[in-house]
Amino acid sequence: MRDEPLSILEKNFALEALQAGIRVDGRKVDEARLVDFEFSSTQHGTVTVRLGKTKVLSSVTAEVVEPTADRPAEGFVTFSVDLSPMASEVLVLEYLSSGRSSSTLEEASEIVRFLQQLIRESNAIDTETLCIVAGVQVWAIRVDIHVLDHGGNVLDACCMAALASLLHMRRPDVTIVGNDVFIHSIEEREPIALTIHHLPISVSFGIFSDGDLVAVDPNLQEESVMEGTLSIAVNAHKEVCAFRKAGGAPMETTAIFKCASSAYLRATEVTMQLEKALSKTNNIAIASVKPLEVETTKKSFPLNEHIEGVTAVWKQVAEQQTYLDNEKLATPSHPGVINKTEFENSADESDDEAFKNSDDLLSSTDSDEEMAMPVIARPKGGKGRSKNIK
Amino acid sequence: MSYEHSSSGRRDGRKSYEIRGFRCELGYLERADGSCKLEQGKTQVVAAVYGHLEARGRTELPDRTFIEVSIRPCQGYTSDYLRLRERELEEVFIATVATELQPRSCVAIILQIVENDGSLMSAMINAGMLALLSAGIPCHWIATSCTVSYRRTEGFLLDPILVEEAEGYATAVTSYSFQGQESDPSQNLIGLSFRGFVCSQDIYFQSLAYSREACKKVFEFIRLVVEKSQALDCGYAEP
Numbered sequence: 001m002r003d004e005p006l007s008i009l010e011k012n013f014a015l016e017a018l019q020a021g022i023r024v025d026g027r028k029v030d031e032a033r034l035v036d037f038e039f040s041s042t043q044h045g046t047v048t049v050r051l052g053k054t055k056v057l058s059s060v061t062a063e064v065v066e067p068t069a070d071r072p073a074e075g076f077v078t079f080s081v082d083l084s085p086m087a088s089e090v091l092v093l094e095y096l097s098s099g100r101s102s103s104t105l106e107e108a109s110e111i112v113r114f115l116q117q118l119i120r121e122s123n124a125i126d127t128e129t130l131c132i133v134a135g136v137q138v139w140a141i142r143v144d145i146h147v148l149d150h151g152g153n154v155l156d157a158c159c160m161a162a163l164a165s166l167l168h169m170r171r172p173d174v175t176i177v178g179n180d181v182f183i184h185s186i187e188e189r190e191p192i193a194l195t196i197h198h199l200p201i202s203v204s205f206g207i208f209s210d211g212d213l214v215a216v217d218p219n220l221q222e223e224s225v226m227e228g229t230l231s232i233a234v235n236a237h238k239e240v241c242a243f244r245k246a247g248g249a250p251m252e253t254t255a256i257f258k259c260a261s262s263a264y265l266r267a268t269e270v271t272m273q274l275e276k277a278l279s280k281t282n283n284i285a286i287a288s289v290k291p292l293e294v295e296t297t298k299k300s301f302p303l304n305e306h307i308e309g310v311t312a313v314w315k316q317v318a319e320q321q322t323y324l325d326n327e328k329l330a331t332p333s334h335p336g337v338i339n340k341t342e343f344e345n346s347a348d349e350s351d352d353e354a355f356k357n358s359d360d361l362l363s364s365t366d367s368d369e370e371m372a373m374p375v376i377a378r379p380k381g382g383k384g385r386s387k388n389i390k
Numbered sequence: 391m392s393y394e395h396s397s398s399g400r401r402d403g404r405k406s407y408e409i410r411g412f413r414c415e416l417g418y419l420e421r422a423d424g425s426c427k428l429e430q431g432k433t434q435v436v437a438a439v440y441g442h443l444e445a446r447g448r449t450e451l452p453d454r455t456f457i458e459v460s461i462r463p464c465q466g467y468t469s470d471y472l473r474l475r476e477r478e479l480e481e482v483f484i485a486t487v488a489t490e491l492q493p494r495s496c497v498a499i500i501l502q503i504v505e506n507d508g509s510l511m512s513a514m515i516n517a518g519m520l521a522l523l524s525a526g527i528p529c530h531w532i533a534t535s536c537t538v539s540y541r542r543t544e545g546f547l548l549d550p551i552l553v554e555e556a557e558g559y560a561t562a563v564t565s566y567s568f569q570g571q572e573s574d575p576s577q578n579l580i581g582l583s584f585r586g587f588v589c590s591q592d593i594y595f596q597s598l599a600y601s602r603e604a605c606k607k608v609f610e611f612i613r614l615v616v617e618k619s620q621a622l623d624c625g626y627a628e629p
Contacts, residue, residue, distance in 0.1 A: 096449050
């Protein structure tokens with residue numbers, strides 16, 4: 001990737017501060033930024049992760065496909081990382097001039113490779129449970145990650161986002177009756193979660209001063225002066241799941257062991273945050289399941305051609321789950337946010353020609369009225385912007 | 391000339407001429423010059439604008455600014471269908487942005503679809519407009535948009551959700567321009583994109599009138615958002 005547009009002064013300052021044992025954003029050398037998980041209230045498997053100023057959106061979808069011949073009883077998990085042009089000016093300029101430069105694609109594919117090691121090869125997600133009928137049908141899980149805002153350490157943010165969205169994801173329930181496979185829609189049966197065995201959290205370190213200095217979770221300014229990077233993925237059971245030190249300045253082995261311990265501490269911290277954020281979403285039903293009587297299920301895949309006209313009669317009364325409104329969900333806990341507004345716009349039908357509706361708008365901004373909630377409007381990023389993570 | 395949809399109400403209880411509520415966050419991203427996260431019901435779009443960048447090669451036009459629109463879907467890559475939508479959005483934004491003011495420069499508008507629950511094109515136009523305002527790009531007017539879904543015999547619905555769009559026979563994305571405090575010009579249609587066909591001429595013209603009123607609501611919302619954000623800016627003490 002092209003050089004970030006930072007001045008030489010800024011870069012030198014970041015390096016000198018590190019050498020003095022402090023960081024430009026006030027953190028200690030072994031202190032990582034706060035991470036925030038924002039799960040979608042309307043769609044399973046969509047999450048926006050904020051790691052300091054870095055923002056990453058991750059979305060998971062599931063599809064039924066045929067398995068490969070050599071692994072007939074396993075499903076697939078594929079990752080796709082999009083370094084969106086909205087993430088930085090450098091990316092936009094590259095997008096405009098040449099479509100997509102090779103270095104951007106390289107960086108994206110490096111993140112994908114690390115994600116594969118982290119989640120697939122460490123068996124965090126059980127691909128055998130994704131099997132529906134061996135040799136015929138399996139689930140293909142696709143994780144799409146979009147980097148919205150590049151504020152340094154995109155790799156860690158992508159990994160956290162991928163994991164969080166996999167945990168949040170719910171796939172349709174499947175029933176096998178004899179030789180027929182019935183895939184229930186989310187209205188019929190509550191969708192079920194994926195089987196995740198452990199939570200590997202990636203922690204990245206920046207290497208400075210020819211291997212002498214190591215700082216965890218480098219931000220943008222620090223990334224511009226770092227000479228190498230080390231990423232260690234640890235889970236809460238103190239197991240190293242993935243390790244990446246690709247070139248860059250050499251490090252002493254003792255420093256690496258120290259980083260591994262530091263990574264474990266960070267991983268436990270992030271795991272707690274993630275579980276806390278997830279437990280908040282579990283109290284809210286996303287798809288409401290109503291009591292129903294089903295004559296036949298929505299989809300059926302007859303495997304045996306001779307079986308015809310099978311109708312499964314399900315009589316089930318599912319629990320009625322309440323639907324929490326979006327308003328109640330998103331309580332603003334961020335300082336600097338004044339208020340939220342949601343408008344219910346409607347045209348008055350009584351006047352045929354003059355649609356005098358501006359009165360409705362004005363009345364709805366009264367603070368007395370329950371429905372009125374003010375707009376979240378933040379000043380343009382940068383100066384004067386209060387931190388929205390406590 | 392009152393209008394009433396068929397007796398069956400909409401799933402969320404709205405009338406046929408009612409649009410969903412909005413929720414917007416200006417300045418959502420740090421690095422982009424202007425950005426906004428807009429929610430229209432469940433449809434969510436994040437828009438980022440990089441404004442007045444250096445133009446090189448194909449983006450350098452001698453008499454005006456080059457506008458580039460990029461739509462990133464939630465899953466997968468930008469399909470051909472979305473590339474066509476990008477061209478449509480470019481038309482709206484090229485008309486909206488005051489391109490004659492800064493030739494040989496480039497403005498990039500990037501739209502990320504977070505969730506699609508109907509009226510996606512309209513949400514993208516509205517979000518793009520808010521992001522342009524957040525970036526401070528000079529524009530001729532405020533562009534607003536509303537989607538109309540036509541039924542075969544029962545008329546039309548404004549701001550359809552995804553299932554309503556699928557049930558409809560035709561969908562029109564109408565965009566209107568507004569400017570100034572007391573704006574009520576008779577002709578301010580700046581964008582019209584159609585899919586399908588509409589049987590009745592009466593219903594078609596009626597729907598245009600109704601969607602214009604809906605867009606007026608959007609305009610008022612946008613104005614409120616900008617006013618609030620300006621108030622925030624003034625209130626901060628410079629470090």
